[in-house]
Amino acid sequence: MSLIAVHELTMRYPRVIALDRLTFAVEPGVIGLVGANGAGKSTLIKILLGLLPATSGSATVFGLDVATQGTEIRARTGYMPEHDCLPPDVSATEFVVHMARMSGLPADAARERTADTLRHVGLYEERYRPIGGYSTGMRQRVALAQALVHDPRLVFLDEPTNGLDPAGRREMLALIRRIGTEFGISVLVSSHLLGELEQVCDHVVVIDGGTLLRSEAIGAFTQATQVLTVELTHAEQEAASRFAAAGLHVRPSGRLLQVGLRDDGVYDLIRDVAAELDAGLVRLERDRHRIEEIFQTAPEPATEGEGAR
Secondary structure, three states, X not given: OXXXXXXXXXXXXXXXXXXXXXXXXXXXXXXXXXXXXXXXXXXXXXXXXXXXXXXEEEEEEXXXXXXXXXXXXXXXXEEEOOOOOOOOOOEHHHHHHHHHHHOOOOHHHHHHHHHHHHHHOOOHHHOOOEHHHOOHHHHHHHHHHHHHOOOOOEEEEEOOOOOOOHHHXXXXXXXXXXXXXXXXXXXXXXXXXXXXXXXXXXXXXXXXXXXXXXXXXXXXXXXXXXXXXXXXXXXXXXXXXXXXXXXXXXXXXXXXXXXXXXXXXXXXXXXXXXXXXXXXXXXXXXXEOOHHHXXXXXXXXXXXXXXXX
């Protein structure tokens, strides 16, 4: 049984189609939901949580129908919303304990789980300070802690790196990966930043304008291409001419040369040309596909009438 299964899922607003007949299924793990702002990611998450009824189609989480069993789904999941909605005048401990009690934990268990969870997300030393005095990164960790405190089977994280500086993004991504690998909790994390999800996800679902572009394991997106990136210390133009004379496709890119990998003999040719030109070979590596390539041929967003998403 799939962790999440979606079939012909559609969500219409006046003059706008937020989701257009989505169909995909994913297994447990760390799943990335990729799309530009306004692509329908938050709408999809709310439907999967049973918080928003779809116009048509169906979806299940743990085999439970989102249309009729939303309460059961939410009891087994955690949710970190995109927008900041934390109370400023209580401490992280008070808030996360409250959320644990709301999820059904007894008082003692809620306090114990809160202490453990705040330790895991790196807030243990700051747990008694009012949330209003926290930095953006600390507030994001509180939001993550409340999603994890009741030990869910799956957590939905909606744009969890929003507003974070580069160091904060790296730390949050490391936490997300730990949730999936060390804690054994499945994660569906949405982001419009493609490179982030390449780092942490096992499977990626790509949507654009409410339409599914691809749903595959991350390895299928980032598999090696038939192109080599060559960087020399000098003599790039001469090297490019020699590669072209040998029948190879060559495309200069700044100081780099993109060379078509016809067969394994190309590696020997590049080595020999560098030696003949007395040029140091700084880099020789095989390029890999990137997720953003999918959007280069993305279809036009689905709309009805003149409304904007």
